[in-house]
Amino acid sequence: MRTLLQVRKHWMLSVAVLLVCSIAMPAFAQNPADFYVAVDGNDNWSGKLARPNDAGTDGPFATITRARDAVRALKAGGGLKKSLTVLLHGGLYTQNECVTFGPEDSGTDQYSITYAAAPGEKVILSGGRKITGWHKGEGNLWTAQIPAVKNGDGYFRQLF
Numbered sequence: 001m002r003t004l005l006q007v008r009k010h011w012m013l014s015v016a017v018l019l020v021c022s023i024a025m026p027a028f029a030q031n032p033a034d035f036y037v038a039v040d041g042n043d044n045w046s047g048k049l050a051r052p053n054d055a056g057t058d059g060p061f062a063t064i065t066r067a068r069d070a071v072r073a074l075k076a077g078g079g080l081k082k083s084l085t086v087l088l089h090g091g092l093y094t095q096n097e098c099v100t101f102g103p104e105d106s107g108t109d110q111y112s113i114t115y116a117a118a119p120g121e122k123v124i125l126s127g128g129r130k131i132t133g134w135h136k137g138e139g140n141l142w143t144a145q146i147p148a149v150k151n152g153d154g155y156f157r158q159l160f
Contacts, residue, residue: 034074034084035067036060036118039091050087050118064088064099064115064125071113072104080111090121099125129156 035047041060045052047070052059061067067086074084084107107113117123134144148154 032085033087035070035086036089037062037064037067037086037093038089039093050089060089064093065097067115068099068101068105075104080108080113083107083112084114086113086115087118088115088121088123089118090123092124092126095125095127098127131159 033050036050036059037047038051038060039062040052041047041062042052043062043066045057045059045061047061047067049059061070064086071084071086074080105113131144131146134142137143146154146156149156
């Protein structure tokens with residue numbers, strides 16, 4: 001049989017856990033970011049939802065460039081009134097152009113602008129291009145024509 005002291009300790013521990021959960025849960029329920037980017041996103045969406053909604057009518061942006069432009073518009077519309085966070089969900093983001101950030105993309109003395117991978121997720125920004133049209137040559141040699149390189153309009157430093 002439990003003593004009154006054991007019951008009291010158990011009750012106090014239960015109240016403490018309940019109190020911590022009631023304080024912490026609203027913080028977890030809130031969106032930790034102002035904008036989201038995901039490989040299954042859409043640049044016509046608001047970017048304010050972490051994942052696409054059930055109707056498929058709103059969700060995260062598809063590109064970091066679109067998120068950057070949304071942050072710029074928010075800043076231009078009245079300046080920063082709080083720190084902003086853009087979270088990128090895990091995945092491979094193929095970049096067709098260089099993503100550039102300038103002074104207009106900086107925070108202020110009071111408020112920061114942060115671009116980060118979502119917690120526990122791996123984000124890869126790649127400017128790589130897929131080379132197709134490989135043909136087997138003599139022995140172990142394989143070749144492919146890359147029109148941009150052949151025309152002098154491009155080059156590459158790595159092949160993997």
